[in-house]
Amino acid sequence: MGNQLAGIAPSQILSVESYFSDIHDFEYDKSLGSTxxxxxxxxxxxxxxxxxxxFAIQDPTLPLTSYKQELEELKIRLHSAQxxxxxxxxxxxxxEKAAMLFRQYVRDNLYDRISTRPFLNNIEKRWIAFQILTAVEQAHKxxxxxGDIKTENVMVTxxxxxLLTDFASFKPTYLPEDNPADFNYFFDTSRRRTCYIAPERFVDGGLFATELEYMRDPSTPLVDLNSNQRTRGELKRAMDIFSAGCVIAELFTEGVPLFDLSQLLAYRNGQFFPEQVLNKIEDRSIRELVTQMIHREPDKRLEAEDYLKQQRGNAFPEIFYTFLQPYMAQFAKETFLSADERVLVIRKDLGNIIHNLCGHDLPEKAEGEPKESGLVILVSVITSCLQTLKYCDSKLAALxxxxHLAPKLSVEILLDRITPYLLHFSNDSVPRVRAEALRTLTKVLALVKEVPRNDVNIYPEYILPGIAHLAQDDATIVRLAYAENIALLAETALRFLELVQLKNLNMENDPNSEEIDEVTHPNGNYDTELQALHEMVQQKVVTLLSDPENIVKQTLMENGITRLCVFFGRQKANDVLLSHMITFLNDKNDWHLRGAFFDSIVGVAAYVGWQSSSILKPLLQQGLSDAEEFVIVKALNALTCMCQLALLQKPHVYEFASDIAPFLCHPNLWIRYGAVGFITVVAHQISIADVYCKLMPYLDPYITQPIIQIERKLVLLSVLxxxxxxSIFDYALRSKDITSLFRHxxxxxxxxxxxxxxxxxPEDPAIAQLLKKLLSQGMTEEEEDKLLALKDFMMKSHKAKANIVDQSHLHDSSQKGVIDLAALGITGRQVDLVKTRQEPDDKRARKHVKQDSNVNEEWKSMFGSLEPPNIPQGLPKGSDQEAIQAGKPPRSESSAGICAPLSTSPQVSEVTNVQNRKPTIQVLSSTILPSTYQIRITTCKTELQQLLQxxxxxxxxxxxxxxxxENAEWESKPPPPGxxxxxxxxxxxHEHKSAVNRIQVSDEHSLFATCSNDGTVKIWNSQKMEGKTTTTRSILTYSRIGGRVKTLTFCQGSHYLAIASDNGAVQLLGIEASKLPKSPKIHPLQSRFWDLAYPERSYVVAGSTSSPSVSYYRKIIEGTEVVQEIQNKQKAGPSDDAPRRGPESLPVGHHDIITDVATFQTTQGFIVTASRDGIVKVWK
Known part of the structure; x- marks a missing residue:
């Protein structure tokens, strides 16, 4: 038979690449092997x-059409099998005489995944075994x-x-047991000789019938090697169960197969049982499951569904059934197209995930697995997305x-699964991501309380070199994050080293340990490792302490400078840290940096010891005379703490006490409190004799009476x-010739x-004038004595401020408080707030998309591209996962960004587009699609659109x-005919002092009113315009509304005048007209104050505010808070705003822009005009 198979080899052997010559949709990439x-x-x-x-066709008579139809039917049947x-x-x-089969590419199969780092842990193996049985159940249903389940055909994303793939319905069901050629040809593609085929599929070769016999009895298996036909027969479910059992066994034995071909044939004949391999499966439930699945008798094997039910709560935790399987299945559907969406969905569901995975105990038979181990499965989803995230918001969400999950994960997961991706993010193009990755890395590593044997050198060889470049990052925010976390990183690295050393000592003392030489270092290497660690951290600390940005130095001091002292030891703390910190006081322009020095110096001095007192003394004295009072307060607090810790020598204490005592009369309350705090601490530290002989003389000039309990703050404060x-202090300090002033x-x-x-x-007239000014501000002889007590401080402070002014003139070329955006290179974006009608063919939109190439890259990372979504049709299931596996972006990332607009119509069309995908979309659950389908748009872009809206x-x-x-039209009397x-x-x-905004005439034309930006409303008598009086001026002026009065109007048929100001107030004025010699009166009847941004804050004030006797009552009227005034009626006083007298000769015409025009009618017609310069003119 082997000769026969060799004889049908093709006469011409073509490379696999040659078969792609006329297939235009597919481009050859590389060969994956051939059999x-x-x-x-x-x-x-x-x-x-x-x-x-x-498949190279050797026999043209092969019925390939039937096989093709069978594969098409199989694809339709398995459409709903996830x-x-x-x-x-x-x-x-x-x-080319060939048949070609196409399926989606998945990078890893189970055989490769078993031996790939990070290795699968127990819960992951259970999860994969559960899915294998689930896949078999889905296929059988x-x-x-x-027909050919093996580790090479079980793909793992x-x-x-x-994903169970390469369904082999076209391969023979039965094989001859006495000839391995068929097995090698069809099933041993890996050439490992491993065999996953059920034993009942091997039959005696002599029992095979010919094709003629098959035609007479179709139930008879058929094989005819001469015509290259293969055995036909129906595959049984039990055959797949046996193969799945072999795969699960290999999964739990770290890649050790149950059978090779010879062992399986012996097992078929009852001459072999893989007991030795099965015993390597530590979990008893899994071992029993595999034993049942590989039973030699097919009838003794259960269905896949039965095994899932049987092992629920045993081999497979309950959470697999209730939460993980349905939740994870949604990521395998087409709805979720990008890694960014997956991360955002998980962040949204995080509370529910933690509740389900950590709120229930896993079964006791999980054999040592921690309670939170179910989270590992979720972590694998997150980490699989990290390298393909596009948007800054998604990356920050992933971090x-x-x-959130790190405290619930094991040490191995943190070091093997999480840390590499955090280091990957530390090289991201977005500074915010790099900074947040460093913060997250520091917090994650701080959670590690024990060091695995293979990670003993993770800090000096992997972590610190991986983040070393961040100390000199171009972005200040990244260096800021490094300075913020380097102390904790150094502390964690030292703890790692000490844990390793402790483990080494324990192993050396353990007589049963056999791995000392492999995993430990000699004791002498501890000092070498510690010195190397010190040098690595010292290099970065010095870089940060020398950073050009003061905020980086300040952050380093404020975040764990004391911990760095402990890390370096006393000598290096003095040589490295303190020597650099002292230089910060030379920066006279940044008082925050100087203040941070005094906040941090106590911890450093406490660690270095009292020997640093002589070094710190001049620095502390410099802080007491700083130009910024906040720095003085911090220096006082530092001195107080150092005195409490006995870090100051006694002569220095008395010297500081003499310098600080004058601060008891300083105008700054915080400085006085700081001085009191220092003096009370000194009184605690020294003897009673020293208190009264040395300390009390410093205090006598500043206390009203002698006291006994100087160590009590309240007592000392009460007698100051x-x-x-x-005002006197500041004026004297700002004077130019302060030396001459103090001399006088x-x-x-x-x-x-x-x-x-x-x-x-004084001979100098400037000093005489200065003294006169101080005396006019209330300077008494006692105040002079206090100023003289503060003389030394004020002289030093004056000199320090003069130096700051000189340096600021040298270094500050720009105006203080003004940011030059052009100089910073910031890209501006302009949006029209007034929408114009969009052209029907949407040409503007397309033009806008074309301009996307000019958008700043950082804007793209935050807001995405401006291109519309491009959703392909007929997509193979799950191709996004496989594209990620291959190191390429998924299909949703083929465009620059998936950014659908917020309107409803594009969303509806996109959903319709999804529903038209055939045949895969028909199986999507209606309960999952609406809740999980999202518009593919970044959060930053959503927020930007909301802001624009x-x-x-x-x-x-x-x-x-x-x-x-502007368009309000009010009724008015028409002028007389003709x-x-x-x-x-x-x-x-010209009584108004600013632009006149509005003129309004009362209905009966007896009055007209004007309002102006000067905040006044003036009422004019129309009758006086007829020349019956010698002077023409307003009869009433109202100015209590505040702001600029923009408009006013008379209420129809009355003398009620409504006015409105730009401060949001609307008032209703009642004008009481009276006959001469009495003057008319104005009563503000009602004011309603509207806050347009917060309508609920609006309120109404009713009544008059001009009456001297007023009482108020509050109540709610239709949801509005009303303040009602109840008053005793009294005569109104004269107007506060006296009108100015007009010129003798009246100039003709306006000399500025006319703002309003009105007409009124008395015995004759008049025209009133107003201009922006506040002039009102009456014409006839």
Missing amino acids: RFFKVARAKHREGLVVVKV NCLPFQKAVEKAS SGVRH SWNWV ELIL KEPVSR LHMRQKKRSGSLPDCPP QKREQCNAERIAKQMM WRPKGLLVAHL
């Missing part, structure tokens, strides 16, 4: 990578038998989703997920004299004490309000 049965290659398709299997991946396409090429006035004040003090008979006035609505509301105000304006100016009124 005598199939040539296998990987090809590129527009929807992803595919596997192509080429764990099955059948051939998607079959092509017969007559020219669909009426399909596989990067997130541990199992957030890792940080009043501090110097802030000192002479005045000597005169008061009798030391000098007389104090002549809000701004458009705000702009539209303002435009409508402005339009309503009246024509003569152009004569009868009044020139």
Whole structure:
């Protein structure tokens, strides 16, 4: 038979690449190996990578059409099976005499995955075994038998989703037991001689019948080697169960197969049992499951569904059935097309996930698996997406997920599964991602409490070199994150080293340990490793302490500088840390950095010891005379803490006490409190004799009476004299010739004490003027004494401020507080808030898309591209997972971004497009699709669109309000028939001090009103315009509304005037007209204050505010808070705003823009005009 098979070899052997010559949709990529049965290659398709299997036709009479129809039917049947991946396409090429099968490419099969790092743990193996049985159950329920289940045909994605592929219905069911040629030709594609075929499929070769016998009895198996036909017979479910059992056994024995061909034939005859291999399966439930599945008698094997029910809660945890399988299945559907979407969905469901996976105990038979181990399966989904994430928001969400899950994961998972991806993110193109990855990495490593044997050198060889470049990153935010976390990183690295050393010592002391030489280092190497670690961290710390940005240095000091001291030891803490920190006080422009020095110096000094007192003394004195009072407060607090810790020598303490005592009269309350705190601590530290002999003399000038309990803060505070006035202090400190001022004040003090008979006035007129100014601000003799007590401090502070001003003139070329966006290279984006009508053919939209290439790359990373979604049709199932496996983006990433608009119509069309995909979309669950299908758009872009929408609505509301105000038409009396304006100016009124915005005439034309930007409303008597009076001025002025009065109107048929201001207030004024000599009065009847941004904050004030006797009552009227005024009626006083008298001669015409025009009618017609310069003119 072997000769016969060799004799039918083709006369011409073609390479697999040659078969792609006339297939345009597929491009050959590389060969995946070839056997005598199939040539296998990987090809590129527009929807992803595919596997192509080429069968060279040797016999043209082969019924390939029937096989092709069988594969098409099988594909339709398995359409709803989420764990099955059948051939998607079959092509017969007559020219090359070949048949080609196509299916989606998956990078790893189970055989490869078993031996690939990170190795599968127990819960992952159970999960894969569960899915294998689930896949077999799905296929059997669909009426399909596989026929060739083996580890090479069980594909595993990067997130541990199992796909059963290469269904072999065209391969023979039965094989001759006495000839291995058929087995080698069809089934031993790996050439490992492993055998997964059920024993009942091997039959005696003499029992095979001829084709003629088959025609007479179709139930008889048929094989005719001469015509290259293969055995026909129906595959049984029990045959697939046996093969699946062999695969599961190999999974749990780390790749050790149960049978090779000879062992299986011996097992078939009862001469062999794989007990030795089965005993390697530690879990008893799995071992019993495999034993049942590989039973020699087919009738003793159960269905896949029965095994799943039998092992529920035993081999397979309950959570597989209730949560994991249905939840993970949604990621295998076509709805989720990108890694970004998967991460965002998991973040949204994180609370429910943790509740399900950590809220229930796994079965006791999980044999040592931690309670939280179910999360490992979810972690594999997250990590499979990390390298293909596109958007910054998705990457940050993934890091957030890792940080939430890390405390619930084992050490091996953190080091083997999480840490490599965090280091990958530390090289991301987006600075925010790099910074957050470093923070997450630090927190994750801090959770590791024990070090596995294979990770003993993870810090010096992997982690620290992997993040070393971040200390010199171009982005300040990244260096900031490094400075923020380097102390904790160093502390964790030292703990790792100590754990390793402790483990080495324990193993050396253990007489049963046989692995000392393999996993441990000599004791002498500990010091060498520690020194190497110190050098690595020291290099980065020095880099950060020398960073050009002060905020980086400040962050380093504020985040664990004391822990770095402990890490380095006393000598290096003094030589490395303290020596660099001292230089920070030289920066006179950044008081935050100087303040951070004094906040951090206590911890460093405490670790270095009292020997540093002499070094720190001048630095602390410099802090007490700093130009910034916040720094002085911090220096006082540092001195207080150091005194408490006995880090100051006694002579230094008394010297500081003499410097700090004058601060008891400093105008800054915090400085006075800091001084009191230091003095009370000193009183605690020294003896009573020293308190009264050395400390009390410093305090006497600043306390009102002697005290005993100086160590009590409240007692000392209660007897302090009043501090110097802030205005006097600041004025004296800002004076240019402060030295001469203090010289003169000192002479005045000597005169008061009798030391000098007389104090002549200062010769310098500037000092005389300065002294006069200080005396006018209330400077008394006691204030002079306090200023003289603060003389040394003020002189040093004045000098420090002068230096700061000089340096600022040298270094600051730009105006303070002004940011030059052009100089920073920021790309501006402009959006029209007023929408215009879009052209029917959407030319503008297409033009906008074409401009996408000019968008800044960082904007693209945050907001995505502007291209519309491009969703291909007829997509093979799950191709996104396989594209990720192959290191290429999934098909949803073929366009620059999937950013659908927020309107409903594109979404509906896209959903319709999804539903039209045939035949795969028909099986999507109606309960999953609406909840999980999302518009593919980044969160940043959504927020940007929401902001634009809000701004458009705000702009539209303002435009409508402005339009309503401008277009408002009010009823007015028509002029008399035949009246024509003569152009004569009868009044020139210029009482308004700013632009006049509106003129309104009352219905009976007896009054007209004007409002202006000067915040006033003026009422004018129309009758005075007829020339009956000698002066023409307003009869009423109202100015209590506040803001700029933009509009006003008379209520119809009344003397009620409604006015509105740009501060949101609307008031209703009642004008009481009266006959002379009485003057009319204005009563503000009602004010309604509207807050357009927060309508619920609006309120109404009712009543008059001009009355001297007013009481208020609050109540709610129709949901509005009303404040009602109850008052005693009194006569209104004269107007506060006295009008200005007009000029004697009236100029004709306006000299600025006319803002409003109105007419009124008395005995004759008049025209009133107003201009922007506040002038009102009356014409007739």
